[in-house]
Structures are given as C-alpha cells and as structure tokens.
Amino acid sequence: MDFDIVSLSRLQFALTALYHFIFVPLTLGLSILVAIMETVYVLTGRTLWRDMTKFWGGLFGINFAMGVATGIVMEFQFGMNWSYYSHYVGDIFGAPLALEGLMAFFLEATFVGLFFFGWERLSRVKHLIVAWCVALGSNFSALWILIANGWMQNPVGAQFNPQTMRMEMTDFFAVLINPMAQTKFVHTVTAGYVTAAVFVLGISACYLLKGRYPALAKRSMTVAATFGLVSALALVALGDESGYLVAKHQKMKLAAMEAMWKTEPAPAAFTAFGFPDQAARETHYAVHVPWLMGLIGTRSLTTEIAGIEALVEQAERRIRDGLTAYDALQRIRAASKTGAGIPPQAQADFETHGHALGHALLLKRYTDDPRQASPEQIRQAAWDTVPQVAPLFWAFRLMVGLGFFLIVLTAVFSWLSIQRRLDAHPWLLKIAAYSIPLPWIAIECGWIVAELGRQPWVIEGVLPTAVAVSNLGASTVLFTIIGFVLIYTVLLLIELKLMLRAIRKGPDIAAPDSADSRITAATPAPAH
Incomplete structure (x- = not known):
C-alpha cells in the first residue's frame, strides 16, 4: 500500500469499521434471543427462563456498551478524514444518520436502562415490552446505518447541482426503499442472528462439557440452534438476492468477486476455486461450476455477465463522456461567477453527459484538470475501476464456506435437541465451542467484499475515493491510526475480559419452581 x-x-476507516463490527452482530442477535427467552418466561412463569434472560442479557449489556463506544468515533471520521465527501453528499448521507440517532439509538439506550434496573420495578409484561423495545431499537439502528451505506452502493433519489457543486436529495422515499439498502439490512441483521446463536450455542456447550448448569445450557442450546438454523437458511x-442486485448495480464488483476477466457465454459459470492473477489478468487452476453464476447474477440462462475487460472498456467510454460533462460544468461555473447567463450549449451538454461526471473525476488522481488528461491516463483511470481481485475472490468464498458450515452445525444441534440428546456426543460440543469465532470471520469477510469491492468509488459511479478525503497530512492520519488501534485494542481486551469473567461466574440460578422441579426429576438432562 502507498502511504x-x-x-x-x-x-x-477500515480498521475502525472492522473493530466496531466485532460488537454489532452480537448486539443485534443477542437482543432478539434475550427477548425470546423472556417471552417464554412470561408465558410459562418458570424461573429458569428468567435466569437465562438475565444471564444472556448481562452479556448483551457488556457488548452493547463496547459497541456504542467504538461506533461513535466512526461518525466523527466523516468530518475529520472525509470532509469533501461530507460536503458533497451531506444532504443525503446526513439524513439517515440523524434519524438513526433520534429514532433508534435513543430508543435503544433508554430501554436498556429499564431492562437492567427494572426487574423489581416493572411487571412481567411491562418488562417484556422493554426487552422487545431494546431488540427493536438495536435492529432499527442498523436499518438507518445500512440505508446510508446502501445509498453509497446504489445512489438513488438524488442529483448533482452544478450551482452548489453538491449532490442534493430529490426523493427521500427512494433513498429509504433503495433495494440495495433493504437487502443489506436484512442480510446484515440475519448474519448477526447467526452470530449470536452460535455464541450462545458454543458457551452452552462449554457448560455441558464441564457439567455446569445443564438445564439452563440445554434450553439455551435449543433456542439458539433453532433460531440459528432458521437465520442461517x-x-x-438473502445472499442470492444480494448477488442479483450486485450484478444489476455493481457489475465490476461481481466480476472481481468471480475473477471473471472476459465475458463468458450465457449462462456464466461460477468459479469455485482458483488463483486470480491481476497482473496477468487471468485466474490460474480455475475450477468452474457450469451455469451457476448466470443463474445467481441474472436469474436466467440467456443473459451475459460482463467480464472485467469489457467493463473497463465501458468505463473508458464513460470517462470520455464525463470529460464533456466536466467541461460543461466549468463553463457553467465560469458564467455564474461573472453573472452572465448560462450558455445553452453548456447546459445541454451537462444534462446529456452529467451522469458520467464521476468517471471524469477519476482523472483527478493524475491531473488537476481532467480535460488535460492524456489517452494513456484515461486508459489507466479506466483500469482503476477494477478493485483488488484476489482479496475479494477469497473473502467471498471463505464467507460462503463458513455460512454453509454454520447451517450444518445448527441443523445438527436442532436435531439433537428434538431427540433430547444434546450432551450425547462430547466431540460435537467441542466443535460448537470452537466454532464461536467463525461467524465473526464470515461477517468480516462479507464487510471486506462489500467495501473493497466498491473501490475506487466512495459513492458508486458518483464520487471517487481519491477526491473525497480531507486535506490532511499523511503523518497526522498515521498518528491517529496508531491511536485508534491502541484504544480499540484496549476496548476489545476489556470486552473479552468482562465477557469471560461473566461466563466463568455463570448465571445466578434462582430456586426452581414446581414445574422445573418436576421436569428435572423426570428427565435428568432435558433439552427443553
């Protein structure tokens, strides 16, 4: 990397996002699982379900606090490191972030306090409402963040104003129902549900291996396995839908994920394995699955998926169209400064070619005035639209592979819970315990695919990353990177220490009620 x-x-931003995303998925999933457990407690009145709610709710609280601490810093970076980005799209990007604070975070933070301190002050039903409000707030917060991120992937409901030199919102509803944003939301929160389910499954398996809290552990595993299996399926x-939308709105990302250098006859094959070589523009030792990528990406057998080289040619044509728009923009701005009327030809040129203005800005990396770019610089800028292929290729396959493994894992324990044999195979319990980190690895790979695959754009087709940064010195940013890494690492270690201490201590088990006592006496190792 050039520093x-x-x-x-x-x-x-990548480091702070990856750190922050360690905490977010567990918060999303645990909030729902805790609310489900408390629902069972309210419906049955069994104290064991209250103990489960308090125990897993305590772990949720630790994780929630760390997630808030790491998330606040990220929003400050938009003004600190990405000031031109904030100026350029603040009208659109700022709206969902503001709504996230007003409609979701305040809801979540308020009811978190009531959840932890209201056990003896609220009735069962009222406390259950609080638990579901915490879950709703947690997931609602993710909605607004992902609406903002989805707009960066597929900018809709906005247009560029040549007078203000900014993107301005024209249709908030279009931003809200952006299919890319909605798919990212449900995909992300569902991944969080799988993460929390595997976390509860693994911790409960550890308790069973050590012979601690068997009744609580088995009930927790039953809930987690069922919830995790449904979410994983x-x-x-949702992954299929995401692939279809990427093929529709981010063709270069899909081609890079597949290391598809040349356009293949329809339907395109899926590359299950291979070694992408970006310098040679080929994939060595590729193993293909016929038709699969065509079905995922186009849902047809007759539609082509463009390869990287064809998309670079398209990008070069858009850069040349963008140069026409850029020249028209400069004439419009010059007329505005002098008070003269906007030249009709300049206005017409901008209206015709303005959609490609962002591609002309790719040349800012090579020259201050894109109109002075040489043919070689234009060609190079077109190839700049190709992200790093190998990391995308492998991150995507690791994510998918881990996803299918987690389906098998949760399916096995769902079956064992039905058979009331959750502790019958210690080796399976060990696999569940060792699987706890796997959802986080899959999620981080997914985040890498989503964000690295968008490069060189900070806003797809509109604003290149290279022109969105603040005018800071490299040494200043490097100093803050070191500071953030140190602080976030300390927070992560604190999180792990607090979590491990709470897990070692275990739940506070109240005296069992008569129903729990009868079940324990009749079946020494019940599943639920």
Whole structure:
C-alpha cells in the first residue's frame, strides 16, 4: 500500500469499521434471543427462563456498551478524514444518520436502562415490552446505518447541482426503499442472528462439557440452534438476492468477486476455486461450476455477465463522456461567477453527459484538470475501476464456506435437541465451542467484499475515493491510526475480559419452581 493520504484514510476507516463490527452482530442477535427467552418466561412463569434472560442479557449489556463506544468515533471520521465527501453528499448521507440517532439509538439506550434496573420495578409484561423495545431499537439502528451505506452502493433519489457543486436529495422515499439498502439490512441483521446463536450455542456447550448448569445450557442450546438454523437458511436466500442486485448495480464488483476477466457465454459459470492473477489478468487452476453464476447474477440462462475487460472498456467510454460533462460544468461555473447567463450549449451538454461526471473525476488522481488528461491516463483511470481481485475472490468464498458450515452445525444441534440428546456426543460440543469465532470471520469477510469491492468509488459511479478525503497530512492520519488501534485494542481486551469473567461466574440460578422441579426429576438432562 502507498502511504498517501487516501490510502491511510481508507485504512483508518477500515480498521475502525472492522473493530466496531466485532460488537454489532452480537448486539443485534443477542437482543432478539434475550427477548425470546423472556417471552417464554412470561408465558410459562418458570424461573429458569428468567435466569437465562438475565444471564444472556448481562452479556448483551457488556457488548452493547463496547459497541456504542467504538461506533461513535466512526461518525466523527466523516468530518475529520472525509470532509469533501461530507460536503458533497451531506444532504443525503446526513439524513439517515440523524434519524438513526433520534429514532433508534435513543430508543435503544433508554430501554436498556429499564431492562437492567427494572426487574423489581416493572411487571412481567411491562418488562417484556422493554426487552422487545431494546431488540427493536438495536435492529432499527442498523436499518438507518445500512440505508446510508446502501445509498453509497446504489445512489438513488438524488442529483448533482452544478450551482452548489453538491449532490442534493430529490426523493427521500427512494433513498429509504433503495433495494440495495433493504437487502443489506436484512442480510446484515440475519448474519448477526447467526452470530449470536452460535455464541450462545458454543458457551452452552462449554457448560455441558464441564457439567455446569445443564438445564439452563440445554434450553439455551435449543433456542439458539433453532433460531440459528432458521437465520442461517434465510442467509442463503438473502445472499442470492444480494448477488442479483450486485450484478444489476455493481457489475465490476461481481466480476472481481468471480475473477471473471472476459465475458463468458450465457449462462456464466461460477468459479469455485482458483488463483486470480491481476497482473496477468487471468485466474490460474480455475475450477468452474457450469451455469451457476448466470443463474445467481441474472436469474436466467440467456443473459451475459460482463467480464472485467469489457467493463473497463465501458468505463473508458464513460470517462470520455464525463470529460464533456466536466467541461460543461466549468463553463457553467465560469458564467455564474461573472453573472452572465448560462450558455445553452453548456447546459445541454451537462444534462446529456452529467451522469458520467464521476468517471471524469477519476482523472483527478493524475491531473488537476481532467480535460488535460492524456489517452494513456484515461486508459489507466479506466483500469482503476477494477478493485483488488484476489482479496475479494477469497473473502467471498471463505464467507460462503463458513455460512454453509454454520447451517450444518445448527441443523445438527436442532436435531439433537428434538431427540433430547444434546450432551450425547462430547466431540460435537467441542466443535460448537470452537466454532464461536467463525461467524465473526464470515461477517468480516462479507464487510471486506462489500467495501473493497466498491473501490475506487466512495459513492458508486458518483464520487471517487481519491477526491473525497480531507486535506490532511499523511503523518497526522498515521498518528491517529496508531491511536485508534491502541484504544480499540484496549476496548476489545476489556470486552473479552468482562465477557469471560461473566461466563466463568455463570448465571445466578434462582430456586426452581414446581414445574422445573418436576421436569428435572423426570428427565435428568432435558433439552427443553
């Protein structure tokens, strides 16, 4: 990596996002699982379900606090490291972030306090409402963040104003129902549900291996396995939808994920394995699954998926169209400064070619005035639209592979819970315990695919990353990177220490009620 301001700013945001996303999925999933457990407690009155709610709710609280601490910093970076981005799209990007604070975070934070301190002050039903409000707030917060992120992937409901030199919102409803945003939301929160389910499954398996809290552990495993299996299966369908939308709106990302250098006859094959070579523009030792990529990406057998080389040719044509728009924009701005009327030809040129203005801005990396770019620079800028293929290729396959493994894992324990044999195979319990980190690895791979695959755009087709950064010195950004990494690492270690202490201590088990006592006496190792 070149340690210039753009690369360092990207690295800083990537690191803080990856750190923050360690906490977010567990918060999303645990909030729902805790609410489900408390629902069972209210319906049955069994104290064991209250103990489960308090125990897993305590772990949720630790994780929630750390997630808030790491998330606040990220929003400050938009003004600190990405000031031109904030100026350029603040009208659109700021709206969902403001709504996230007003409608979701305040809801979540308020009811978190009531959840932890209201056990003896609220009735069962009222406390259950509080638990579901916490879950709703947690997931609602993710909605607004992902609406903002989805707009960056597929900018809709906005247009560029040549007078203000900014993107301005024209249709908030279009931003809200952006299919890319909605799919990212359900995909992300469902991944969080799988993460929490595997976390509860693994911790409960550890308790069973050590012979601690068997009744609580088995009930927790039953809930987690069932919830996790449903969520993991849903991820398959949501992943299919995501692939279709990427093929429709981010063709270069899909081609890079597949290391598809040349356009193949329809339907395109899926590359199950291979070694992408970006310098040679080929994939060595590729193993293909016929038709699969065509079905995922186009849902047909007759529609082509463009390869990287064909998309680069398209990008070069758009850059040349963008140069016409850029020249028209400069004439419009010059007329505005002098008070003269806008030249009709300039206005017509901008209206015709303005959609390609962002591609002309790719040349800012090579020259201050894109109109002075040489044919070689235009060609190079077109190839700049190709993201790093190998990391995308492998991150996507690791994510998918882990996803299918987690389906099998949760399915096995769902079956064992039905058979009331959750502790019958210690080796399976060990697999569940060792699987706890796997959902986080899959999620981080997914985040890498989503964000690295969008490069060189900070807003797809509209604003290149290279022109979105603040005018800071590289040493300043490097210093803050070191500071953030140190602080976030300390927070992560604190999180792990607090979590492990709470897990070692275990739940506070109240005296069992008569129903629990009868079940324990009749079946020494019940599943539920």
